[in-house]
Amino acid sequence: MDMTLLASDFAVRIDGVDLSQPLDDADFNRLRDLWMRYKVAVFRDQSLEDDHLLALARRFGRLFVHVQSQLVSPDHKEVMYATNRETKAPVRGVLEWHTDQSYTPKPVFGTILYGIEIPDHGGETLFADLSAAYDSLPDDLRRRVEGLTAVFSPVKPGHERRAPLRADQLEEIPDVTHPLVRTHPYLDRKALYLSPNHIKAIGGLPQQESDALLADLTAHAIRPEHVYCHEWRPGDVLMWDNTSVMHRRNDFPPDQPRFHKRTGFYLPEELGIPA
Numbered sequence: 001m002d003m004t005l006l007a008s009d010f011a012v013r014i015d016g017v018d019l020s021q022p023l024d025d026a027d028f029n030r031l032r033d034l035w036m037r038y039k040v041a042v043f044r045d046q047s048l049e050d051d052h053l054l055a056l057a058r059r060f061g062r063l064f065v066h067v068q069s070q071l072v073s074p075d076h077k078e079v080m081y082a083t084n085r086e087t088k089a090p091v092r093g094v095l096e097w098h099t100d101q102s103y104t105p106k107p108v109f110g111t112i113l114y115g116i117e118i119p120d121h122g123g124e125t126l127f128a129d130l131s132a133a134y135d136s137l138p139d140d141l142r143r144r145v146e147g148l149t150a151v152f153s154p155v156k157p158g159h160e161r162r163a164p165l166r167a168d169q170l171e172e173i174p175d176v177t178h179p180l181v182r183t184h185p186y187l188d189r190k191a192l193y194l195s196p197n198h199i200k201a202i203g204g205l206p207q208q209e210s211d212a213l214l215a216d217l218t219a220h221a222i223r224p225e226h227v228y229c230h231e232w233r234p235g236d237v238l239m240w241d242n243t244s245v246m247h248r249r250n251d252f253p254p255d256q257p258r259f260h261k262r263t264g265f266y267l268p269e270e271l272g273i274p275a
């Protein structure tokens with residue numbers, strides 16, 4: 001197992017692993033350590049069936065199932081399809097900065113995204129290192145965010161979802177409050193817990209002030225030195241830690257096929273609530 005750093009002290013490419021094969025405990029632990037330390041792990045030239053993806057994710061934790069059943073694979077509810085090949089809920093355009101399922105009480109810990117069909121340009125996934133962003137906050141901003149909470153919503157006004165939530169689905173995920181600074185569940189490491197696509201309000205501030213603070217924090221977090229931009233190739237598998245990075249998808253040509261499969265896994269129950 002070889003590793004290559006892809007950005008400034010985060011995002012790592014791991015070579016010499018075939019994810020379709022079961023990993024022995026030593027390899028699994030090494031992979032998990034690297035992933036947690038570097039927040040984003042990239043594997044190339046993989047060829048995975050749904051069962052492989054699920055077996056890999058299950059090694060890390062209880063499997064994530066998306067509340068929107070119309071987005072999941074017909075065969076496995078734990079595998080989500082992100083594609084523009086069918087019309088039910090096609091992936092298109094930009095997906096703004098966010099952390100996965102931050103609008104739920106116990107958000108998914110890791111997300112695994114497997115690229116199968118990739119447009120010839122565009123559609124990159126960008127990651128922002130929210131731990132480095134926290135560490136490098138100017139003093140005045142760090143003082144402001146300490147102890148603050150934010151309200152996260154799956155339906156922030158002005159932010160359209162790929163597939164609108166049905167009323168019954170929406171009922172399952174009312175707005176939720178999380179700390180704005182989060183400590184990694186296993187490492188002694190703090191990070192901003194940012195999801196600009198979902199944060200509606202910060203710390204009881206007047207809306208304008210809240211929006212301005214969110215904009216300042218986001219601008220700081222996505223400075224080039226905190227960002228890794230992944231240009232996809234078919235067979236790429238990306239795995240990221242939603243406690244420590246946020247991500248975004250760039251626009252891509254709608255007339256070219258794009259198909260990813262996504263799985264995710266939760267933290268153990270007792271560590272699940274962001275703190």
Ligand SMILES: [Fe+2]
Pocket residue numbers: 098099100247
């Ligand atoms: Fe996402």
